[in-house]
Amino acid sequence: MHKVVILGMGRIGASIARLLHDSGDYQLCLVDKFQSSIDFLDDDLKKLSITFDVSDKKKLFPLLKKHELVLSACSFNENPQIATTALEAGCSYFDLTEDIQCTKMIIELADRASPGQVFMPQCGLAPGFIGILGYDLSKQFDTLFTLKMRVGALPKFPTNQMLYNLTWSTDGLINEYCNPCEAIKNSQYTQLTPLEGLELFSLDGIEYEAFNTSGGLGTLCNTLVNQVHDLSYKTIRYPGHRLLMTFLFNELRLGEEGKRRETLKQIFESSIAVTKQDLVIIMASATGMIDNRLTEMTSVYKMYYQQLHGKTWSAIQLSTASSACVVIDLFFNKKIPQQGFVKQEIVKLSTFLNSPFARFYREAKIKGEE
Numbered sequence: 001m002h003k004v005v006i007l008g009m010g011r012i013g014a015s016i017a018r019l020l021h022d023s024g025d026y027q028l029c030l031v032d033k034f035q036s037s038i039d040f041l042d043d044d045l046k047k048l049s050i051t052f053d054v055s056d057k058k059k060l061f062p063l064l065k066k067h068e069l070v071l072s073a074c075s076f077n078e079n080p081q082i083a084t085t086a087l088e089a090g091c092s093y094f095d096l097t098e099d100i101q102c103t104k105m106i107i108e109l110a111d112r113a114s115p116g117q118v119f120m121p122q123c124g125l126a127p128g129f130i131g132i133l134g135y136d137l138s139k140q141f142d143t144l145f146t147l148k149m150r151v152g153a154l155p156k157f158p159t160n161q162m163l164y165n166l167t168w169s170t171d172g173l174i175n176e177y178c179n180p181c182e183a184i185k186n187s188q189y190t191q192l193t194p195l196e197g198l199e200l201f202s203l204d205g206i207e208y209e210a211f212n213t214s215g216g217l218g219t220l221c222n223t224l225v226n227q228v229h230d231l232s233y234k235t236i237r238y239p240g241h242r243l244l245m246t247f248l249f250n251e252l253r254l255g256e257e258g259k260r261r262e263t264l265k266q267i268f269e270s271s272i273a274v275t276k277q278d279l280v281i282i283m284a285s286a287t288g289m290i291d292n293r294l295t296e297m298t299s300v301y302k303m304y305y306q307q308l309h310g311k312t313w314s315a316i317q318l319s320t321a322s323s324a325c326v327v328i329d330l331f332f333n334k335k336i337p338q339q340g341f342v343k344q345e346i347v348k349l350s351t352f353l354n355s356p357f358a359r360f361y362r363e364a365k366i367k368g369e370e
Contacts, residue, residue, distance in 0.1 A: 001026060002027065004029070004070070004328070005071070006028060006029070007032075007082060009030055009073075012316075012317060013030075014037075015317045015321035019322060021044070025329075030045060031052065031054060031063070033051065033054065054078060057081070061085050064089035065089040065090070068091065069332075070086050070094070071094045072093070072096070074095075075169070076099035083119065087109050093118070093119045094121070094123050094328060094331075096124040096320060098176055100182065100215055103218075106121045107119070111341075113340045115338075118337065118339060122219075122344055123327050123344070124319075125151060128323045128344055129323045129352070130149050131219070132349055133284045133349060134220060135220065136349035137286045141289065142291070142292075144224075144286060145229045145286075145287045145289075146229060146230045146285075146288070149217065149284050150233075151236060151283070152235055153279075153280050154238065154279055156278055160272070163238035165275035165278070166274045167275060167278045170265050174265060175214065176215050176235065177194055177213060177255065178194060178249060178255040179214035180192070182217050182233075183230075183231060184232075187226065193212065194213055194214055195213075195242060195245055196211065197234060198210075199234070204302075208236050208281070209242055210234035211237075212234055213235040216233035217231070219343045248264065277305050278305055278314045278316060280316055281302055282301040283298065283300045284298070284299050285298040299365075301364040303318060303360060303364035319360065322359070326358050327352075330347060330355065
């Protein structure tokens, strides 16, 4: 039994715990600073849970010292301290962060990892699986011109003017709408403005829009520099959403650091309903030369919310939690490097999809797009 600590028992953390626990291969310890989060867990998971603030190093260090791996499902701003504690405790570290600066700090920490200790941030959907998918697609070209990666978590039944419901972390949503967006343009690393780069497309007869957001590329800019002319990541929404966000974030300046972002978070969480009835669209498209012929290839996954264990699991829960479980399982089965920083794209797509935890991805793949 592999000994794993999961920090943060929100929707994603609890979902990861459920999947790992049901596999029978993991001995879990679940942590949250709020007893109310623990109380919401199923009875068998409550027995594995303890309550304390993960910023309390005196409590966190001895706990990590007794375990092989910690997965942080906490807010991105808590992860650097958790990763530092994991380094000192000799415990491997995984997280779900999309924050670029947070990841840079963790990469620096990984240089001091002990043998058998890895640091693998960005283990969710975007960054995470989309990087694995995009990199796999890129390797099929003799010469790669463009690689476009598009991901969206959307309400299945949009009813408000924003055509959007909260499906995951509000902090993460604001972060990706506000921070600079990494990209490669004309073979050079660059940063693009969030909420810009609007494009429209249709899939299965439904129209969508996509625009620049931060963090979704993970480490692909570093991996593919000098190998691709243009590399970009955009978030998918229903048409019209971006215009309203531009008004809030830019014209009302609610995207500015500090109290304005806190105000925006309060507005979102008090005015926008949460939903579990969602869908996730994952799309990677590449153009380049194959056998001296200009070729385009696209790979698309579409995942819907499901009923599991008598509860509704949102598509963002399924996609994010199962992706994290896959890479954790690959680590323990020694199918990824066993020391230092590990990029998501080092995982082969075929290896990912063959994992027992990747069932939801296998079912979500749209056939016939190659």
